[in-house]
Amino acid sequence: xxxxxxxxxxxxxxxxxxxxxxxxxxxxxxxxxxxxxxxxxxxxxxxxxxxxxxxxxxxxxxxxxxxxxxxxxxxxxxxxxxxxxxxxxxxxxxxxxxxxxxxxxxxxxxxxxxxxxxxxxxxxxxxxxxxxxxxxxxxxxxxxxxxxxxxxxxxxxxxxxxxxxxxxxxxxx
Amino acid sequence: xxxxxxxxxxxxxxxxxxxxxxxxxxxxxxxxxxxxxxxxxxxxxxxxxxxxxxxxxxxxxxxxxxxxxxxxxxxxxxxxxxxxxxxxxxxxxxxxxxxxxxxxxxxxxxxxxxxxxxxxxxxxxxxxxxxxxxxxxxxxxxxxxxxxxxxxxxxxxxxxxxxxxxxxxxxxxxxxxxxxxxxxxxxxxxxxxxxxxxxxxxxxxxxxxxxxxxxxxxxxxxxxxxxxxxxxxxxxxxxxxxxxxxxxxxxxxxxxxxxxxxxxxxxxxxxxxxxxxxxxxxxxxxxxxxxxxxxxxxxxxxxxxxxxxxxxxxxxxxxxxxxxxxxxxxxxxxxxxxxxxxxxxxxxxxxxxxxxxxxxxxxxxxxxxxxxxxxxxxxxxxxxxxxxxxxxxxxxxxxxxxxxxxxxxxxxxxxxxxxxxxxxxxxxxxxxxxxxxxxxxxxxxxxxxxxxxxxxxxxxxxxxxxxxxxxxxxxxxxxxxxxxxxxxxxxxxxxxxxxxxxxxxxxxxxxxxxxxxxxxxxxxxxxxxxxxxxxxxxxxxxxxxxxxxxxxxxxxxxxxxxxxxxxxxxxxxxxxxxxxxxxxxxxxxxxxxxxxxxxxxxxxxxxxxxxxxxxxxxxxxxxxxxxxxxxxxxxxxxxxxxxxxxxxxxxxxxxxxxxxxxxxxxxxxxxxxxxxxxxxxxxxxxxxxxxxxxxxxxxxxx
Numbered sequence: 001x002x003x004x005x006x007x008x009x010x011x012x013x014x015x016x017x018x019x020x021x022x023x024x025x026x027x028x029x030x031x032x033x034x035x036x037x038x039x040x041x042x043x044x045x046x047x048x049x050x051x052x053x054x055x056x057x058x059x060x061x062x063x064x065x066x067x068x069x070x071x072x073x074x075x076x077x078x079x080x081x082x083x084x085x086x087x088x089x090x091x092x093x094x095x096x097x098x099x100x101x102x103x104x105x106x107x108x109x110x111x112x113x114x115x116x117x118x119x120x121x122x123x124x125x126x127x128x129x130x131x132x133x134x135x136x137x138x139x140x141x142x143x144x145x146x147x148x149x150x151x152x153x154x155x156x157x158x159x160x161x162x163x164x165x166x167x168x169x170x171x172x173x
Numbered sequence: 174x175x176x177x178x179x180x181x182x183x184x185x186x187x188x189x190x191x192x193x194x195x196x197x198x199x200x201x202x203x204x205x206x207x208x209x210x211x212x213x214x215x216x217x218x219x220x221x222x223x224x225x226x227x228x229x230x231x232x233x234x235x236x237x238x239x240x241x242x243x244x245x246x247x248x249x250x251x252x253x254x255x256x257x258x259x260x261x262x263x264x265x266x267x268x269x270x271x272x273x274x275x276x277x278x279x280x281x282x283x284x285x286x287x288x289x290x291x292x293x294x295x296x297x298x299x300x301x302x303x304x305x306x307x308x309x310x311x312x313x314x315x316x317x318x319x320x321x322x323x324x325x326x327x328x329x330x331x332x333x334x335x336x337x338x339x340x341x342x343x344x345x346x347x348x349x350x351x352x353x354x355x356x357x358x359x360x361x362x363x364x365x366x367x368x369x370x371x372x373x374x375x376x377x378x379x380x381x382x383x384x385x386x387x388x389x390x391x392x393x394x395x396x397x398x399x400x401x402x403x404x405x406x407x408x409x410x411x412x413x414x415x416x417x418x419x420x421x422x423x424x425x426x427x428x429x430x431x432x433x434x435x436x437x438x439x440x441x442x443x444x445x446x447x448x449x450x451x452x453x454x455x456x457x458x459x460x461x462x463x464x465x466x467x468x469x470x471x472x473x474x475x476x477x478x479x480x481x482x483x484x485x486x487x488x489x490x491x492x493x494x495x496x497x498x499x500x501x502x503x504x505x506x507x508x509x510x511x512x513x514x515x516x517x518x519x520x521x522x523x524x525x526x527x528x529x530x531x532x533x534x535x536x537x538x539x540x541x542x543x544x545x546x547x548x549x550x551x552x553x554x555x556x557x558x559x560x561x562x563x564x565x566x567x568x569x570x571x572x573x574x575x576x577x578x579x580x581x582x583x584x585x586x587x588x589x590x591x592x593x594x595x596x597x598x599x600x601x602x603x604x605x606x607x608x609x610x611x612x613x614x615x616x617x618x619x620x621x622x623x624x625x626x627x628x629x630x631x632x633x634x635x636x637x638x639x640x641x642x643x644x645x646x647x648x649x650x651x652x653x654x655x656x657x658x659x660x661x662x663x664x665x666x667x668x669x670x671x672x673x674x675x676x677x678x679x680x681x682x683x684x685x686x687x688x689x690x691x692x693x694x695x696x697x698x699x700x701x702x703x704x705x706x707x708x709x710x711x712x713x714x715x716x717x718x719x720x721x722x723x724x725x726x727x728x729x730x731x732x733x734x735x736x737x738x739x740x741x742x743x744x745x746x747x748x749x750x751x752x753x754x755x756x757x758x759x760x761x762x763x764x765x766x767x768x769x770x771x772x773x774x775x776x777x778x779x780x781x782x783x784x785x786x787x788x789x790x791x792x793x794x795x796x797x798x799x800x801x802x803x804x805x806x807x808x809x810x811x812x813x814x815x816x817x818x819x820x821x822x823x824x825x826x827x828x829x830x831x832x833x834x835x836x837x838x839x840x841x842x843x844x845x846x847x848x849x850x851x852x853x854x855x856x857x858x859x860x861x862x863x864x865x866x867x868x869x870x871x872x873x874x875x
Binding site: 008009010012013015016018019068070071072073074100126127136137138139140141142156157158159161163164166167170171 | 260261262263295319363365366368369370371372373374446447449450451453454457460640641644645648701856864866867870871873874
């Protein structure tokens with residue numbers, strides 16, 4: 001009797017250990033994937049009504065700039081981003097704008113400011129998108145940097161300066 | 174059980190509430206809705222109860238939870254945390270209360286936090302159906318020069334104004350409710366912080382009926398919010414949907430479907446181990462002291478007494494009963510998962526994790542027999558009496574299973590609660606249901622076996638069952654520590670180390686194996702136990718050592734460079750000592766000395782750079798040899814900064830610990846900046862090594 005019960009106990013303990021190990025791994029895995037912090041998780045329409053997927057920019061250092069027409073500071077920093085894109089394109093930097101606006105507003109303001117990089121827009125799920133990038137206030141402007149593998153590498157809430165952008169982007173180049 | 178589940182939910186909600194994480198409106202900013210409740214007291218007196226929103230401590234949300242083992246992760250968490258801590262949640266920045274004054278007039282009261290402002294022209298009121306908003310008497314506001322919008326009128330301090338409503342005449346006024354029936358009023362507003370961020374437009378709804386405002390339940394309130402949004406943004410949604418559809422139809426190479434398919438497949442395969450774990454736990458639960466003795470009794474209740482029962486009939490009855498329990502448990506799991514979905518965003522929160530972890534710990538104590546959760550005796554006996562009459566018939570036995578899952582689960586409830594806790598944290602109703610379902614099946618298997626007459630497979634009750642219960646207790650404590658480890662503030666390795674060491678002592682690591690008694694085998698088991706114990710003991714000691722060095726990885730507790738410096742081949746350590754004589758930093762060893770330097774910096778109107786340094790920190794030394802040795806960097810540092818170095822080589826030192834705590838630094842290398850006026854420039858802080866160029870651009874900018 002003693003023998004069998006010990007065996008059951010040990011097997012059971014091993015079972016729990018193995019189960020919880022995998023369980024926890026899965027738990028952690030699901031957390032990280034559901035948080036959608038990767039570039040690949042971005043799938044949004046652009047101003048030409050084409051669905052753009054984050055994975056198309058894999059291999060580049062991607063700077064995602066969340067902005068909106070109703071956000072004055074956003075519009076203040078965009079000209080810098082346009083310049084930055086032109087300067088850094090050759091080095092493998094890609095700027096992607098995500099407007100938290102309607103298609104029309106995105107198009108009108110994008111043209112007015114002269115955005116040359118891909119301009120996506122989001123309405124439904126905008127809060128979740130921001131939260132997944134670590135911004136729980138839902139406030140703008142908000143800039144997110146992904147490394148060449150699409151992993152989130154840095155964020156900045158509020159106007160970003162060229163220096164700050166350099167400090168975040170350069171180590172990833 | 175149900176009550177306990179509720180308790181769990183309440184506990185979690187309280188945890189969330191304590192730190193200000195209640196309302197859905199804080200999660201989904203536009204349109205954020207707030208339920209207001211008006212009630213009529215006497216003639217024209219009105220009481221207003223608003224669901225005030227407490228401060229949201231902003232930490233980075235549910236990102237890569239549980240895996241902050243690397244400095245990079247930590248650094249990122251710190252950065253985002255620091256950045257966002259400086260700004261208020263939108264509902265803290267702009268608080269709106271509505272008060273009813275007369276039956277055709279409401280008062281809107283805005284509280285604006287310091288340093289925030291609302292755009293005057295973005296404040297609008299609307300209602301569902303025919304327009305009832307007569308006049309919104311906004312005050313003048315202040316004029317603000319905006320580089321992009323030109324002259325704009327804003328409100329940067331508290332203000333209030335009346336909103337006049339038109340009341341349709343519907344006969345003599347004979348009751349409180351016939352004036353404004355179900356009038357839903359939406360308030361829209363949008364604003365920014367002076368420090369350069371803007372919040373999305375906010376939409377809040379108030380349900381006004383006459384002078385009474387109908388209570389808006391949290392759940393229905395969410396759907397209203399959804400409806401409102403969709404109505405307001407119907408056009409935009411249509412746009413977006415069409416765009417996505419167009420894009421999909423052009424790129425329809427079939428890969429979308431394959432993606433989806435593999436997604437599902439992967440998720441099932443990934444779930445399998447977790448579910449198997451749950452099944453195993455379920456089976457094991459049967460062998461705990463209060464369940465196993467119940468099984469024959471339960472089995473006789475199900476089968477009915479004195480019946481001449483075939484094995485098949487008995488088996489079917491047992492299966493039916495188990496299916497009943499499965500349904501109840503699955504329901505509980507789904508509920509827990511659904512609750513978790515709403516709370517998920519806050520699981521980064523220190524209070525939520527703290528309470529959850531404490532819950533696991535308390536439940537573990539119960540498994541060690543410190544206390545028992547049980548249904549009061551009188552209920553138990555009543556239930557038993559009732560159930561006797563239900564035995565023998567399949568539908569009734571199913572109902573019995575449904576109901577008794579709630580009652581009989583009581584003594585294993587610590588484990589059940591913990592499983593529900595996991596379901597809550599996964600935030601997935603389906604996974605929650607699956608987990609609980611599989612566990613219930615596991616628990617039911619022995620019963621089914623008995624029903625089919627396979628009773629001899631089931632081991633007899635004995636003292637060993639206590640060990641299984643204790644095993645559960647150990648697992649629960651492990652889960653509690655794991656959860657705490659998610660918080661960067663917790664020195665998790667110290668906890669793991671203590672846990673392992675205590676566990677090892679229970680396993681007999683420090684005891685002599687007693688002389689052979691009757692069975693040789695028994696002693697062999699003891700040897701295995703002792704062996705395991707010793708492994709845990711050694712591991713535990715390493716963990717504690719690593720924990721003291723601020724490490725967080727349970728598999729790699731000791732920092733590699735520590736080994737270098739211990740082993741005497743410490744090239745790095747030597748360099749640092751020769752270096753430390755001629756570097757330009759002022760070394761401080763306690764808070765008072767640091768304060769002196771801070772005062773000196775303010776007097777000279779200089780910035781402060783604080784470098785956390787340790788002899789065993791390779792990156793620190795590298796930085797000293799390269800970045801800080803760079804002549805350009807030196808020039809800028811000399812000109813603009815007071816540079817302070819804090820030597821935290823000895824983590825035991827009280828002063829060192831205080832110095833680390835002061836700026837929430839976990840360990841070197843950490844570089845912190847303090848502004849000329851003495852405020853920490855948190856967003857500039859960084860951990861780890863930084864190259865000269867990058868560092869130069871950083872310090873020149875300051």
